[in-house]
Amino acid sequence: MPDSTELPRDPASGPDSPRDSTRNPAQDSPVCSHLSILVSDPQKQRADQVKASSSYVTYQISTKIDNRPNPAHRRRQLHIADKSKKPTDIIVVHRRYSDFVLLHTVLTQDHPSCIVPPLPDKKVLQYIAGDRFGHSFTQKRCHSLQNFLRRISEHPVLSQSRMLETFLVSSDWDAYRRTLSGTLVANKEEVSDALMNAFKTVHNQSEEFTEIKEKSEKLDHNVSKIDKIFHRVVKRQEAISDDFGKFSQSLRELQELVSDGSESDKALCAKVKTFNEGISQLSYGLRDVSKYLDYEYIVDLKDMEHYIDNVKQTIKLKDQKQIDYEELNDYLTKSINEKNNLVSGYGGSNYFASKLEELAGINQEVARRDKISKLETKIGSLTTEVENAKEVADAFEREVLKEVNIFEGIKTKELKSSLTALADNQIEFYQKMVDTWSKVEQGL
Template identity: 80%
Template sequence: MENSDKKKDEAFHLSILVSDPQKQRNEHAKSSSYVTYQISTKTDNKSYHNTYRKHHQGETTGNDSIDIIVVHRRYSDFLLLHNILSQDHPTCIIPPLPDKKVFQYIAGDRFSLSFTQKRCHSLQNFLRRISEHPVLSHSRMLETFLVSGDWDAYRRSLSGTLNGNKDEVSDAFMNAFKTVHNQSEEFVEIKEKSEKLDHNVAKIDKIFNRVVKRQEAISEDYAKFSSNLQELQELVSNDAEEDEALRSKVKFFNEGIAQLSYGLRDLSKFLDYEYIVDLKDMEHYIESVKQTIKLKDQKQIDYEELNDYLTRSINEKNNLVSGYGGGNYFTSKLEELAGINQEAARREKIAKLEGKITSLTSEVDNAKEVADVFESEVFKEVNIFEEIKTKELKASLASLADNQIEFYKKMVDTWTKVEENL
């Protein structure tokens, strides 16, 4: 509780920009190349500036001026940050990274401008979500990632420290077909909202993918039309005054067609490189929410399974105490024929069950506490996700509207001038 209050008191501004993807050649493997991304951080957190100066200048000062801290990282560095945050904050909804196994990698086109720009935008979304998270934004690992001038050495120092959460993966697999018996109404509603949001975002994603293809096709058609008009303009004779006037009008009209083609191409580029990337990233973010809820359900299932086992043990003991039960009838007869004292065997079973019940009671209490705490933390995380999601969708839709408005304003200006010259 003290740590939580301390974090709230130490709130600070943190603005992160990912830009300028650059292809680099691996010095240790000449045939291997990779892409680095420039990360520019603006913050009023003194620790960031002091650490940066220490790493880059060998000194620390108390200067409060807000400087821009610049470092360069590759995709594997982002992946390391993601994995460590997942390990250090198991109840947090860690924002997802763009998937590495995409078509461009299979096609060998991972250094294309299209691919690197889209990935750059996704990495920007990843870091922005972390910076807006009240817990993750205070991570020492995040600060090191954004500041360290000797990141490679830091990476080597972390070798072998990640456990990969194998136990949780194994438990999740074992209980893959089990469901929570007593799911709270809040989480039933959260699951329904998540599924609905996921469905709607995926549907919008598909629609805008079709829009991009259609706009690109129309842009190409206008470009061809412009090329044909250019040829027509060249065919017009220079001798007559009427031909000169016609050629001038064709020229102005052609400029309008060319601007229309360029405008549609730029609008499609925005949709393809930014808006659709935002939609894809939101789909992945929703999936992270669903996975965290599944982990919460896993804790609840663990508790319910232990509680059922405890209940069966208690019932078995009560039956033995009351003179009922005690095992299979034929087994009892065989033990009786073998000269085994049934009463002594019954007392021994009761004693063993009492020990098991004592142990299980403690385990059930611990499992209940873990499940309750995990559910409480995940509920807080879902609320944080809702805040970030609402802010993101609002900004994304505003950007979409701005680009559409800009396109149509340019077209109105362009064709107004064309009309005046015709």
């Protein structure tokens, strides 16, 4: 996927808080200010010269500001601490993985109805095994972090977050992190709701969301299948590349054996050398293709799998809110039926309980009226709660539909870009091989 990305900025002036999320992007004018972002150059750093465990990796984030003049739209200038910088200057900051985690946490907390793109998983085999500073691991993570920022930049709400702006350009990021200390809290209510509703299903699922779930499952299955296939392709190509490398070494040894002979041997030696150059180029080319697949294309596939998981989790959260509404509505219906039975004289306690109440001197009619009164109060309270739950469920459902549409747009663009890059890489490889072996053929 492309390394640089265009990030639309907030077109309207907002509160000074970097975490302002109160504006409705739909009410804003089209954006006219853009950022180009590039994540690169992972470098190992050591905070403590004694403890090796305190080492970490920083990633360079280069942000180019392009404030395009457009008098038809309002424009919020990006805040830059260094006033000497021009709008076209590139702002370079360095962030570690935990900084990306903080950005993700704040965006998730500030925009609970948004599908916030996932970060690359920290608990991977290389991290656990202690190879988190290796070239392969850091380069793959760098590519994933690039995907993360690009997805945020293409989201109409998340891209306007002041937190994102601070993350990209702040020269005093550590001080800003300290100001957030204690303000980030986990949403325990949502966690408990998820546990309580884990084994419940929505009774009246809309056809639209049924189709969305089916498409998500199918996409997840297909991407996962392609991911596994290309893992096998990489291993196979690396094995073939190694075999060609060994073959090339054997040809060099053969070339040495015939290098001191007659003129015919010298001619043969020259032809062996020419043929060996073609084999070497083939080995290097296959290795480069495998590296591209391993470092970029497969990383893109894995990131897409995680993104789809986030979509499914957001849909589950929508289902939880609908389940809450349906449970309250069922409870309200039972209370209404119970009241109606009491009013009609068919409700109340069972026969033995009634006899016990009579022996205790309880007036059955007074008790019945008291129960009806309590039920009326409960029904009034439940009616309000059901209306609120319905409003919340419907509003969240509308937001999730918008988020799914945003995901579809980003997903389509990503897959197209990723497949285009893969095709270009393959075409480049085969074109190079055609040129190489055409020269070999001429030399033979």
